[in-house]
Amino acid sequence: MKFSNFLFPESESPDSDYEILNETLKEAELSEELGFEYLWLGEHHFDGTCSYADPITFAAAVVARTKRAKIGFAAVQTALHHPIRLAEQVALLDNLSGGRIILGTTRGTAFNFYEYRGYGVNPEEAQERLIEVEEILRKVWTSSDFRYEGKHWQLELPVLRPAVYQKPHPPIIRAVAGEKSLKEMARQARPFMMVLHPFDVTEHMINLYRNTMVESGYGLDVIQQCMTDSWIWRNIVVAETDSEAMAIGIPAFETMKTRSGATRVGLLSKQEKNSISTDLGGARHTLQHGLIAGSAATVCEKLEDLQKLGIGGIIIHFRLGPMSWEENENSLRLFADKVAPEFK
Secondary structure (H helix, E strand, O other): OEEEEEEOOOOOOHHHHHHHHHHHHHHHHHHHHOOOOEEEEOOOOOOOOOOOOOHHHHHHHHHHHOOOOEEEEOOEEHHHOOHHHHHHHHHHHHHHOOOOEEEEEEOOOOOOHHHHHHHOOOHHHHHHHHHHHHHHHHHHHHOOOEEEEOOOOEEEEOOOOOOOOOOOOOOEEEEEOOHHHHHHHHHOOOOEEEOOOOHHHHHHHHHHHHHHHHHOOOOHHHHHHHHHOOEEEEEEEEOOOHHHHHHHHHHHHHHHHHHHHHHHHHHOOHHHHHHOOOOOOOHHHOHHHHOEEEOHHHHHHHHHHHHOOOOOEEEEEOOOOOOOHHHHHHHHHHHHHHHHHHHO
């Protein structure tokens, strides 16, 4: 089971943006130094939930600060991107990094309508745009005299430059939350990134994925490879003792969820608030299911259950909300020194 760091730093106000952005670059360097082989970047706009907002631009800085770690997107809100611009940007990053890029895609948030408004995109088109963009990316990276006629994009270009470094192209992995999306990935024999769910739901989803692949006629070797390349997301805080970890992790987790909920409600229009639930009371937003906090031994025990599910890797969000750099650094070092070696 692989472990990775999800660089998803919150910035409470514009006054803290500069500090948080530069600490996140320092965190990327430290993560690679500690042996993390994968770094992931997310995407959210206008609310400070993800301080760097634009993962493509920020990835270039991370590429320059690292040498070995693979850099993935978990995930690009695909509906907000022009497919050719995205194809060029990812191809450039792939060359600059020497083939260390993984493109994670997603339809985009289902509730932050202000992000769609800011980009002038109809949220009802998000899923259709995701499917079209994925198709365009694969074709434009592997062909010349490219032409595409779709519902949302009509494109024509001789050849994309620079060419991608990885052949045939950088891996494309889709983020999923529900059963429908997961089964679609299984039928296509594609790996997945799964949002945080309670353990029993995670177990059910993974079994559903495997069973759907079997029903679709895939052999055990293909299923195993897809599982090896798939990821699930968890929030983790490690300290010397359980009590210390909870003293740090619980307030940080609760503040993070409270702030994100309040910010979301504050930026939605009245009509948008009425059209969708803004409640953050789902199981994955509770302490019981949403946070793993404890000593190295306690965290190992929690992760052993996930390892038994056969998942390839865990995307770990270490720096939660208002956690300080010092608290985050200590958690990272303890995980690298005392947790990760137990799963080698």
